[in-house]
Amino acid sequence: MKRRQFLQVAGTGAAVSAVAMPAVAQSNPEVKWRLASSFPKSLDTIYGGAEVMAKMVSDLTDGKFQIQVFAAGEIVPALQAADAVSNNTVEMCHTVSYYYVGKDPTFAVAASVPFGLNARQQNAWLFQGGGNELFNEFYKKFNIYGLPCGNTGAQMGGWFRKEIKSVADINGLKMRIGGIAGSVLQKLGLVPQQIGGGDIYPALEKGTIDGAEWVGPYDDEKLGFSKVAPYYYYPGFWEGGPCVHAFVNLEKWNALPKAYQAALTAACTYANTQMAAKYDVQNPAALKRLVGAGTQLRPFPQDVMEASLKASNELYAEISAKNADFKKAIDSMVAFRGDQYLWWQVAELTFDIFQVRNRGK
Template sequence: MKRRQFLASSGLAVAGGAALAAPAIAQSAPEIKWRLASSFPKSLDTIYAGAEVLAKQVAELTDNKFQIQVFAAGEIVPGLQALDATQNGTVEMCHTCSYYYVGKDPTFAIGTAVPFGLNARMQNSWLFEGGGNELLNEFYKKYNVFGMPAGNTGTQMGGWFRKEVKTVADLSGLKMRIAGLAGQVLQKLGVVPQQIAGGDIYPALEKGTIDAAEWVGPYDDEKLGFNKVAPYYYYPGWWEGGPTIHAMVNLDKWNELPKPYQAALINAAAYANTIMLARYDKLNPPAIKRLVGAGTQLKPYPQDVMEAALKATNELYAEISAKNPDFKKVIDAMIAYRNEEYLWWQVAEYTYDNFMIRARARG
């Protein structure tokens, strides 16, 4: 074959004697349009925006050939049904918290966060470098979805309470909006857990239908107005040290995607994961100052509550692991990773942060 014929048949252009390759995506990429169901309302602009960041990146990485339209909670399905809609093909993908679906299997909780689990950096380390993604997707496959980390809020707050919590006894009979396994832990301490979508929390607190609620942290909680109906704001959210928000894709649709589009989606999700945490780290400090300035009473959980919660957590993990091999496999891996990480953190990370916090307090 002559050189000029070879270049023409290979799709290469000759200009001034040099062969230039046209981008593969521009040559052969199909035009694909997907719908994404978010579990979050547009008013929660930081957590909802994770899906928009993802969609924008995918479009840019594929020269607008692969477009994802984002729908807020309730526009196609209610927020807590986003995974179901993805499983059954109503939408191609969703942006949600895995732990919303513990009713299907408690293993779902580990994908987002579990009581006394990992902080945000440890979570990312475990998912991206410690085998966490692979373990979770082995599990998610049973529910016809493929998952990717696509957001993280950082350590969350411990919730808003209408009455002060001084001891474990004060939790008895308290009705609290809380998701995931944390509700089962608190149930062991006398709490009556309630699972309520974000947009419905305020009226429930206002009417006294619930006595307490947790959501995310200062920025989002201020937007939802919780400080107007519950004066006590507790920390830390020991059940969400570094919760991941996932992009879940219908497994059949994922397998149909061209490899370059799969790569674009994975990289866009990772970018969204980074941006969400950066935004929360920017927005939470001024928000907590505004809340305290408006009269919010900031309170640490009493030590006896923390200790009782840790004990109840370990009991719960043992109970679930005894009858659920999927849960045991993933939780054991996560706990082993957590223990190794904290061995390192106590040497440098915690020591540095503790010094700087004390230095700031001294002015």
């Protein structure tokens, strides 16, 4: 091919490309959504998960699909985010499914239940073990579509104004605790309180509640709980690896172009990974600071753990007897957990135990 002919062909190809690229972009509409978060802006990791997701959606769609994030209380209260999505007040929210156990206890299993799964296992069950499909069939009843969009990892057991030395000390305590865990501990005499993250500190300070759990050292330090409740307990056996969800109005989800559905799914999966990673980075340093400042770190007594496990199994059986959706979900989780911990016992646990024992070497 002569040089002049080559340049003409190359120029024609470049022109076609220049025309074709905008044409493809123009085939997708501009979409602007509002997202109601269940979290305050001060909690940059868990609230920030929605911002990470929204930015990724924008990047993947050349700015055509925009999601504006609103903190808890800016549009609706923290614990009404899913309602706002269901009734199309907003197109989307970022929340924890177990906040809505009052509607149906099945919501809890999608996020975390006492003595459930750790973070990796929860992700494995949802993404590869049929969990997402199971829950989205359930969520249809509420006109929402769910996407995993964050995980905190194993949480702490919470802050208490007085020391807990045995299961007897649980009786009569008023505690802020989310999800189905409150019903479990109610069997031990605890009085559960469902309170949004931003309202926990004043309730603890005034003595309206005796204890509170939130997430872990990084968030708890920001919320200042150590100033009003000196005893910090672990583990949060009700949240071994809780999933934070993005809920989308089902009609709005179905109306999205396939490319936008893919972009939103990918962005939520990315945010899911980033949230867990950030907590794993931030929690160790925060725990050191808290203990250094006088926080009294304590493990839950063994009888509290044993009594709570017994109460959990009793509650699951009671709910399963009258709620087919819950039974389907909890049975799936329990079966998955059994196989997972068979593997964990062989590889992950033995490795971790050895590493913890030799941490200083």
